[in-house]
Amino acid sequence: xxxxxxxxxxxxxxxxxxxxxxxxxxxxxxxxxxxxxxxxxxxxxxxxxxxxxxxxxxxxxxxxxxxxxxxxxxxxxxxxxxxxxxxxxxxxxxxxxxxxxxxxxxxxxxxxxxxxxxxxxxxxxxxxxxxxxxxxxxxxxxxxxxxxxxxxxxxxxxxxxxxxxxxxxxxxxxxxxxxxxxxxxxxxxxxxxxxxxxxxxxxxxxxxxxxxxxxxxxxxxxxxxxxxxxxxxxxxxxxxxxxxxxxxxxxxxxxxxxxxxxxxxxxxxxxxxxxxxxxxxxxxxxxxxxxxxxxxxxxxxxxxxxxxxxxxxxxxxxxxxxxxxxxxxxxxxxxxxxxxxxxxxxxxxxxxxxxxxxxxxxxxxxxxxxxxxxxxxxxxxxxxxxxxxxxxxxxxxxxx
Numbered sequence: 071x072x073x074x075x076x077x078x079x080x081x082x083x084x085x086x087x088x089x090x091x092x093x094x095x096x097x098x099x100x101x102x103x104x105x106x107x108x109x110x111x112x113x114x115x116x117x118x119x120x121x122x123x124x125x126x127x128x129x130x131x132x133x134x135x136x137x138x139x140x141x142x143x144x145x146x147x148x149x150x151x152x153x154x155x156x157x158x159x160x161x162x163x164x165x166x167x168x169x170x171x172x173x174x175x176x177x178x179x180x181x182x183x184x185x186x187x188x189x190x191x192x193x194x195x196x197x198x199x200x201x202x203x204x205x206x207x208x209x210x211x212x213x214x215x216x217x218x219x220x221x222x223x224x225x226x227x228x229x230x231x232x233x234x235x236x237x238x239x240x241x242x243x244x245x246x247x248x249x250x251x252x253x254x255x256x257x258x259x260x261x262x263x264x265x266x267x268x269x270x271x272x273x274x275x276x277x278x279x280x281x282x283x284x285x286x287x288x289x290x291x292x293x294x295x296x297x298x299x300x301x302x303x304x305x306x307x308x309x310x311x312x313x314x315x316x317x318x319x320x321x322x323x324x325x326x327x328x329x330x331x332x333x334x335x336x337x338x339x340x341x342x343x344x345x346x347x348x349x350x351x352x353x354x355x356x357x358x359x360x361x362x363x364x365x366x367x368x369x370x371x372x373x374x375x376x377x378x379x380x381x382x383x384x385x386x387x388x389x390x391x392x393x394x395x396x397x398x399x400x401x402x403x404x405x406x407x408x409x410x411x412x413x414x415x416x417x418x419x420x421x422x423x424x425x426x427x428x429x430x431x432x433x434x435x436x437x438x439x440x441x442x443x444x445x446x447x448x449x450x451x452x453x454x455x456x457x458x459x460x461x462x463x464x465x466x467x468x469x470x
Contacts, residue, residue, distance in 0.1 A: 080260045082200040086213050088259050089193045091251055092156055093216030094223075096186050099163045099244045101221030101330065103128070103179070104306040105228040105323055106237035108313065110175070113237070120172055122430020125306040127176050128183035129422040135187020136419065140412020143192050144405060149261045152192045156248050156255060159185025164245025167238040187419070191412030198399045198407065199262040204345060210396035211341030211389075218330040218337070218388055221305070225327035232320045278402070278413060286401060286463040287413070289456055290394065294418030296453040297391045300360070300446050303425035304329060304383060311429075311439035312376060321373055328377045329384035336385030337392040344393045350461035353390055357454035360386035361447045368444035390457075401464060 103110075103125060111121050135155065143151045162181040169175035193213060201209035224244075228235050278287050308329060309322030336356075343352040363386060367379040395411070402410030425446075432442050 080258060082209075085200050085259065085262075086197060086209055088251075088254060089197055089213040090216035090219075092152070092189055092248075092255070093193060093214050094220035095156075095216075095244070095248045095251065096159065096189065097217030097220030097330075098224050098247070099159065099182065099220075099241070100128070100186075100217070100302075100305055101326060102163075102224045102240045102244050103166075105224055105309055105326060106235075106240055107306065107310055108319060108322075109235065109237040114169070114172055114175065116172060118430045118434040122427045124172070124175050124179060125302075125426035125430075126423040128179040128186065129302065129419050129426075131180040131183025131185075132187035132190070132422070133183075133416045133419045135184040135189075136191055136412040136416035137187075139188030140191035140195075140409040140415070142188075143195065143408035143412075147261050148192045148196050148408065149255070149259055151188055152196075152259070153252060153255055155185045155188030155192070157185070157252055158182075158188065160245050160248030160252070161185075162245075163241050163248070167241035167245070187412075187416065190415050191408045194395050194399055194411040194415070195408040196259075196262050198396075198411075199404075203400075206400065207341040207344040207349075207393055207396035208338075211337040211392040214392040214395060215334045215337050218333040218384070222327055222330035222334075225323050225330060228323035229320055229327060278410060283401060286460060287410075289460040289463055290398060290401070290414055291417040293453050293456045293460060294391070294394050294398075294414055295421035296449045296456070297387060297394065297421065298418050299421035299425035299428070299449055300364070301387050301391060301425070302422035303429045303442075303446060304380075304387065306426040307429045307442070308380060311442060312380075314439045315371065315376065317373060317376065321376075325377055325380040328381040331384075332381035333384035333388030336387075336389035339385075340389030340393045341396065344396065348461070349393055349397060350458065353393055353457045353461075354454055356386050356390045356393075357450055357457060360390065361450040361454070364443050364447050364450060368440035368442075370440075390453075394457075397464065 107121060110116065116124065139151050139155055159182050162178050162185060166175065166178040166182060169178050194210060197210045197213045198206055224240060227240065309326050312322040312325045313319055340352055340356060360383060363379055363382040367383060370376045370379050398414040399407045399411040429442050432445060
C-alpha cells in the first residue's frame with residue numbers, strides 16, 4: 071500500500087474525522103474525571119492522596135496498553151486493535167460510574183486506561199500513514215484536537231449543570247458514545263498498516279535504538295514525559311485548585327473549558343508552524359511561554375485572570391504535546407511505526423502518572439494552589455532544553 075493515501079473508498083478526511091472522534095471520546099473521559107473529582111472525593115470519602123492515585127491509575131493502564139497495542143498493531147493491523155481498544159474504554163468508562171468504593175474506582179480506571187493506551191498509537195500511526203509528509207504534523211494535531219474538544223464538551227456540561235451535576239451520569243454518557251462509534255470504525259475505517267516484515271518482530275529494540283536512533287528516542291521520551299506531567303496535573307487538578315483559590319465549582323469547570331478550547335487552537339497553530347519551519351524553534355518557544363503562563367497562573371486571583379491564564383497554558387501545552395506525537399512515528403521504519411509511537415506514548419505516560427500524583431502529595435503536604443502550579447515550571451524549562459537538543463538528534467525516517 072502506498073502511504074499517504076487512505077485505502078478503499080474512504081478519503082483521508084473521513085479517516086482523520088473518525089480518529090478525531092475516538093480521540094474526542096478519550097478526552098471526554100479523561101476530563102470527566104477531573105471535573106467530577108470534587109464530587110467523587112465527597113461521595114467516596116477520598117483523601118487527597120487517594121484522589122491522586124485514582125487519577126493516575128488510568129495512566130498506568132495507558133502505559134501498558136500503549137506498549138501492547140502498538141506491538142499488536144504492527145502485526146495484526148491498526149483497525150482490529152483500535153476496535154478492541156475503543157470497546158474496552160467505553161465499557162469501563164461506564165463501569166466507573168458504578169464504582170461503590172475507592173478500590174472499585176481504581177480497578178475501573180485502570181481498565182479504562184488499558185483501552186486508552188491501545189487506541190493512541192494506532193490513531194497516531196493511522197493519521198501519519200494517510201498523510202503526505204508535508205501535512206503530517208497538521209493531520210496528527212488535527213486528529214488529536216479531538217481530545218480537548220471532548221474535554222471541552224464535558225467541562226461545558228459541568229458548567230451548565232453547576233452544583234446539580236451527577237458525576238455518575240457523565241461516565242454513563244462517556245461509556246455509551248464509544249460503543250456507538252465501534253460500528254463506524256468497523257465498517258468505514260480502512261486498514262493502513264504497511265506490508266508486515268516478520269524480521270521486525272525480532273528487532274523492535276533495534277528499531278528504537280539502532281541506526282543512531284537511540285539518543286533521539288531517549289530525548290523524545292523525556293520531553294513527552296515532562297509535558298504529560300504538566301498536562302495531566304492541569305486536566306485532573308485544575309477545577310479543584312481553582313475552587314481552592316476561592317472560586318465556585320462552576321468557575322472550576324469554566325477554567326477547564328478555557329484550557330481545552332484554547333488548546334485546540336494551540337495544537338492547530340503549532341502543527342501548522344512545525345510543518346513549515348520544523349519543530350526546533352516553534353516548540354522551544356512554546357515551552358518557554360508555557361513556563362511563563364504557569365507562573366502567572368500561580369499568582370493569579372479573580373475569575374477573569376484565572377480563566378484567561380488557564381487558556382494560555384492549554385494553548386501551549388497541547389500545542390507542544392501534539393506536535394511531539396506528529397514527530398514520534400516518523401523517527402521509526404514503517405513496519406514498526408505503531409510500536410515506536412506506542413513506546414513514546416507509553417514511556418511518556420509515566421509523566422501523566424506522576425503529575426496528578428505529585429499534585430496530590432503537594433496538597434496533602436499543605437501547599438496552596440498557586441504553589442502547586444509553580445512547582446511544575448522547572449519541569450517545563452527542562453523540557454524546553456530537551457526539545458532543543460532533540461531537534462539536533464532527530465533523523466526522520468521517510469518512506470520511498
